Amino acid sequence: MQLGVQWLGLKKLNLQPRMAWRWSELRLAWADPGTQNILRLMGPALLGVGVAHISMLINTQIASHLAPGSVSWITYADRLMEFPTALLGVALGVVLMPQLAAARASNDAVKYSAMLDWGLRLVLLLSVPCAVALLVFPTPLVAVLYHYGAMTDFDVRQVTHALMGWGVGLIGLVALKVLAPGYYANQDTKTPVKVAVVVLVITQMLNYALVPVFAHAALTLSIGIGAMINALWLLLGLLKRGSYKPLAGWGMFTLQVLAACALLAVFLMWANSSVDWVALRAQSLKRIWLLALVLLASAAIYFIALWAAGMKLRQLVRR
Template identity: 50%
Template sequence: MNLLRAAATVSGMTFLSRITGLFRDILIARAFGAGSLTDAFWVAFRIPNLLRRLFAEGAFSQAFVPILGETRNNHGDDRTRSLLDHVASLLTAAVIAVTALGMVAAPLVVSVMGSGLRGAERAGEFQSAVWMTRVMFPYIVCMSLVALASGVLNTWRRFAVPAFTPVLLNLAMIGASLWLAPRLQTPVYALAVGVLAGGALQLAIQFAALARLGMMPRYTLRLREAWRDPVVKRILRQMLPAVLGVSVAQLSLIINTNIATWLPPGSVTWLSFADRLMEFPTALLGVAISTVLLPNLSQAHAAGRRADYAELLDWGLRLTLLLGLPAALGLALMSRALVSTLFHYGAFTGADVGQTQLAVIAYSVGLIGLLAVKILAPGFYARQDIRTPVRIALGVLAATQCMNLVFVPYLHHAGLALSIGLGGCLNALALLTGLRRRGVYHPAPGWGAFVLKLAVALACMAAVLWLADHRIDWIGLQHHAALRALLLAAAIGAAAAVYFAALALLGFRPRDFRRSAAA
């Protein structure tokens, strides 16, 4: 399998997910604006999302995928099926217990997540956040099992289905916004129902793919027997530091959300929409490449092919810079155009555009660091070394909060975004240093010329974007949505054409970034 083609497949499916996600957020902005109830929804939505990242996509995947690949390589499919049965049974029991506890303790959970909602003058928002939290909490059951299925499918190199399924969440929320919201006394509650429906749809699609693969989990109530499985215990031992590592990142998110609830109403929503734009390149590039890299790095490590391991990391980093740097530049220079074109309708005002734009610019400063973390961290996970990224994450958390103390008093919600981006850069630098010191990664020759050529191409692209931003009144075109979208597409297309034409003139060719999968 060609890794560039596999990454392009994942990226293409992720692009579809992000497009539907943007359409979802456009509907939310148009219908609900950036007010107190919208803030309450985003606070409530971050709670199940936090646990999903903590127990499912984050810690679980980091521990599960390398050991699953090792078991398949060394012991065959029968032992792998047995392991899958045991893991699925234990995982399901654990997340159901967490969900039940979370639904009962929802008022306490919301208080921790958004303490700014606890004042008497915001009692209605607090109760709304509690209600939506309870509705959405079962979402983590669905997403934990989706993470299990994705780990299996990616190990078997079936990347398309796991990359596609987030589209279903967006479609469910879009359907809820259009059909259910007008029928409810509190329309924003429809979004919470849409989240739960989307989780159930994702689970159904992923398990259908497992059934076609012949790897559908066979559940058992004999949890003690599953607990005694030595490989399950290895996964759990790996999960403990992984949970701590992911907890550090999520703790930063909790703190930032909490701080945002104390800022002017709308701050949580402005950050959420800016985060959506930042996640576009993060998912299309970082997640796509990371998804393809992890199983291949795991196989290279299991086979003792150290040179292949280093080459895979080098390939991932070069591809990330090639595509990530223009994405960061585009977010910074076209922030007003992007926010206006996507969200400046209905209840979302010109002032909201300006506040969201500030957060987008702040995020763009650290985008390349956030992308690089998704490439470098698998360099540790594939070697089943989760403790080192955890120690680094703890240091980054402290640094991020110190930056909040400096930036937030002056930049408000944009200061939170800037701290996250710069924290990502610190994280990436520390991970890179750790891999170099361990002799795991040795940069291939030619990095100096590579970076210099990228700088020239980026300068050409920046000129196009600067002209587009200064010659077009993006906010003034509010009532000409089609024209504004056409102009944005033309500006982005022209900038991309100039960038890749410059790269071609400088000697870059697509074949330079092709790489075969680990055998």
């Protein structure tokens, strides 16, 4: 379906690819310098995807030797983490990649740096409140989504612990979707992979140290910490190269976001403690409505706090 949508879009632009079926045409296409360049760049990128899957396989194997249910608890928590990561990180990466590539192709270093700056500000603006929610409001999220059927109160607590581990690294996970395209736009697919391999080793060392203490939650916590290290490493690399030069105003912007998140955290902690979300299992509809109201109120509190702190959101988004 996705291929069909893309094909129709290319057809409207009169850019649909011509399929080559003859052996002579395939040989010519394979020998084309553009094809060889794409294959050269794809190699490290495929290795990077492999590193991520290796990390998942190792963690699943470790979880299978822990308490019964550990693999399921991590899987349920992972689904909740994937929502903000996909909604924010992937969307930003899709928007930024062509802009960064175009800026590099035209040697417009100022635009390239400005686009990275814009993307990183949006990462901070949108991922920090999501991380706050995962850290201080995990039980209601887990209870409303999963606390049905065979899932027990104990299972809810265990999924909550795993989810908090993801919350630690959510900012890094989203930031990677912005920072990695900064390297890909420079046709540098090797650096992110090298960093990912080192971070994989660090993550497994953290697992060795943390699993005896935090059990299955250590597996998500170690990946979260690894994601933060990975993102910081890539950011420092862009800064060191001079590819990214932060624009003025980062200090005030960060203070505004942190102040708004502090208010959000206070509200979410109150909402978490004022309702026994697990005990409302028999009143699932009421629990769903309460969660919806809390989430709407949270969004209102956060953005009103940003506005009160002087942040010009419309100007930031349009930039």
